[in-house]
Amino acid sequence: MCSCEEPRWGWGHCAPSPILLLSLLLAAPFGLLGEETRQVTLEVIPDSMGLPQNLLHIRAVGTNSTLHYVWSSLGPPAVLLVATNTPHSILSVNWSRLLSPEPDGALMVLPNDSIQFSSAIVFTRLFEFDSTNMSDVAAKPPGKPYPPYSLAEFSWNNITDSLDPATLSATFRGHPNHDPTRAFANGSLAFRVQAFSRSGRPAQPPRLLHTMDTCQLEVALVGASPRGNRSLFGLELDQLLWGSLPSGFVQWRPVAFSQKQGGRESALPCQASPLHPTLAYLLPQSPIVRAFFGSQNNFCAFNLTFGASTGPGYWDQHYLSWSMLLGVGIPPVDALSPLVLGIMAVALGAPGFMLLAGGLFLLLGPKRYSEYQPIN
Ligand SMILES: *[C@@H]1O[C@H](CO)[C@@H](O)[C@H](O)[C@H]1NC(C)=O
Ligand SMILES: *[C@@H]1O[C@H](CO)[C@@H](O)[C@H](O)[C@H]1NC(C)=O
Numbered sequence: 001m002c003s004c005e006e007p008r009w010g011w012g013h014c015a016p017s018p019i020l021l022l023s024l025l026l027a028a029p030f031g032l033l034g035e036e037t038r039q040v041t042l043e044v045i046p047d048s049m050g051l052p053q054n055l056l057h058i059r060a061v062g063t064n065s066t067l068h069y070v071w072s073s074l075g076p077p078a079v080l081l082v083a084t085n086t087p088h089s090i091l092s093v094n095w096s097r098l099l100s101p102e103p104d105g106a107l108m109v110l111p112n113d114s115i116q117f118s119s120a121i122v123f124t125r126l127f128e129f130d131s132t133n134m135s136d137v138a139a140k141p142p143g144k145p146y147p148p149y150s151l152a153e154f155s156w157n158n159i160t161d162s163l164d165p166a167t168l169s170a171t172f173r174g175h176p177n178h179d180p181t182r183a184f185a186n187g188s189l190a191f192r193v194q195a196f197s198r199s200g201r202p203a204q205p206p207r208l209l210h211t212m213d214t215c216q217l218e219v220a221l222v223g224a225s226p227r228g229n230r231s232l233f234g235l236e237l238d239q240l241l242w243g244s245l246p247s248g249f250v251q252w253r254p255v256a257f258s259q260k261q262g263g264r265e266s267a268l269p270c271q272a273s274p275l276h277p278t279l280a281y282l283l284p285q286s287p288i289v290r291a292f293f294g295s296q297n298n299f300c301a302f303n304l305t306f307g308a309s310t311g312p313g314y315w316d317q318h319y320l321s322w323s324m325l326l327g328v329g330i331p332p333v334d335a336l337s338p339l340v341l342g343i344m345a346v347a348l349g350a351p352g353f354m355l356l357a358g359g360l361f362l363l364l365g366p367k368r369y370s371e372y373q374p375i376n
């Protein structure tokens with residue numbers, strides 16, 4: 001069973017929390033750490049039955065290890081993360097079983113005994129809140145909720161058309177199947193996925209430092225009509241906690257952007273709720289998670305909300321983007337100046353703790369957001 005505790009916040013890279021140190025020590029023996037570069041390939045695995053289902057396999061091969069990321073919009077958008085201790089592991093897909101009501105066993109990473117770590121993240125719902133009259137920026141929820149959009153009930157583009165081998169990226173672009181108010185007539189929710197063959201830092205904010213053991217996700221809501229004049233948006237994430245250390249992680253800066261050219265003027269605070277244990281059946285099921293893990297129910301869910309009722313917002317340009325990294329081993333710890341926004345990380349595969357690396361999140365309420373500085 002999952003025992004999600006309240007997140008414990010640490011105080012940055014000068015004095016890492018005991019939890020962070022513990023996880024670093026425990027993660028260190030994991031053989032993935034020696035890799036300097038990875039050969040990354042992106043492959044769309046076609047559905048043999050010709051149905052428009054997206055299954056993207058990112059394979060990142062090092063000398064002695066392979067990372068497999070399997071992204072899919074079958075059901076709610078979801079990703080499986082599997083690390084093996086061999087450069088030869090493969091993904092095996094049985095489409096007829098995957099599309100059946102009992103998809104257990106339809107996705108396998110072989111050889112099975114090479115698997116060192118596996119976890120999954122499911123993106124279940126997009127929230128919208130009316131923040132008119134909300135003066136308390138820390139209020140939860142940050143306004144009157146509109147009915148949420150269930151991401152399991154979206155239809156998605158053919159991902160093959162967005163595959164870019166040069167940038168190792170692909171984009172899932174979707175809109176609700178049922179859209180009576182035509183809110184998404186000119187809009188979409190996009191999940192842009194990018195893998196890396198070596199370490200680096202993108203030019204675009206939030207400029208998260210990545211390694212070849214990570215994969216980046218940018219979520220962008222573009223052009224959808226908000227249901228109010230002061231709509232704030234949120235996203236619900238559902239992570240499967242599985243196995244023991246070594247662990248994986250998701251990591252992000254607590255900032256989102258209301259313009260494509262993200263910068264100080266368009267930076268919005270991004271707040272995370274505590275992790276809550278959840279019985280998987282209360283949330284939309286992910287066929288790919290079921291296919292790989294079987295009927296597991298050790299899920300934790302948490303919410304992210306973007307923006308505040310004052311300052312820049314989605315209302316400016318009908319644009320919102322937020323980025324995170326997903327990876328295995330130690331989250332890249334940025335040696336950043338204390339004025340720069342912190343980094344939040346959630347451990348995957350190690351139930352019961354959430355950690356903060358190199359950050360000052362608690363100091364940065366929305367009022368201080370003007371202190372956001374691009375990192376040089
Ligand atoms: C890969 O494994 C070999 C043999 O076990 C070892 O000598 C080498 O250091 C490993 N390389 C990395 C990058 O871990
Ligand atoms: C997706 O696009 C590719 C390339 O354009 C095409 O070959 C494939 O048949 C399409 N898949 C579906 C399900 O339409």
Ligand SMILES: *[C@@H]1O[C@H](CO)[C@@H](O)[C@H](O)[C@H]1NC(C)=O
Nearest residue numbers: 093094095096097098100106
């Ligand atoms: C795929 O799954 C179906 C249904 O479970 C099964 O009948 C079939 O043998 C499987 N195919 C392969 C190649 O394993």
Ligand SMILES: *[C@@H]1O[C@H](CO)[C@@H](O)[C@H](O)[C@H]1NC(C)=O
Nearest residue numbers: 130131132133134144228230
């Ligand atoms: C905001 O407050 C005003 C004045 O109190 C009220 O008339 C209005 O209905 C409120 N709007 C919402 C969305 O609650």
Ligand SMILES: *[C@@H]1O[C@H](CO)[C@@H](O)[C@H](O)[C@H]1NC(C)=O
Nearest residue numbers: 181182183184185186187225
């Ligand atoms: C969508 O865009 C078209 C062309 O710009 C515009 O005429 C139409 O009103 C828009 N529809 C909605 C629902 O925003």
Ligand SMILES: *[C@@H]1O[C@H](CO)[C@@H](O)[C@H](O)[C@H]1NC(C)=O
Nearest residue numbers: 130132226227228229230231
């Ligand atoms: C949005 O703002 C306009 C202009 O200020 C106002 O007329 C309208 O009633 C507002 N709509 C809502 C849903 O609050």
Ligand SMILES: *[C@@H]1O[C@H](CO)[C@@H](O)[C@H](O)[C@H]1NC(C)=O
Nearest residue numbers: 141145236273276301302303
């Ligand atoms: C996320 O927010 C929604 C709307 O406020 C709420 O119904 C849901 O329980 C929250 N989920 C979690 C895991 O906090």
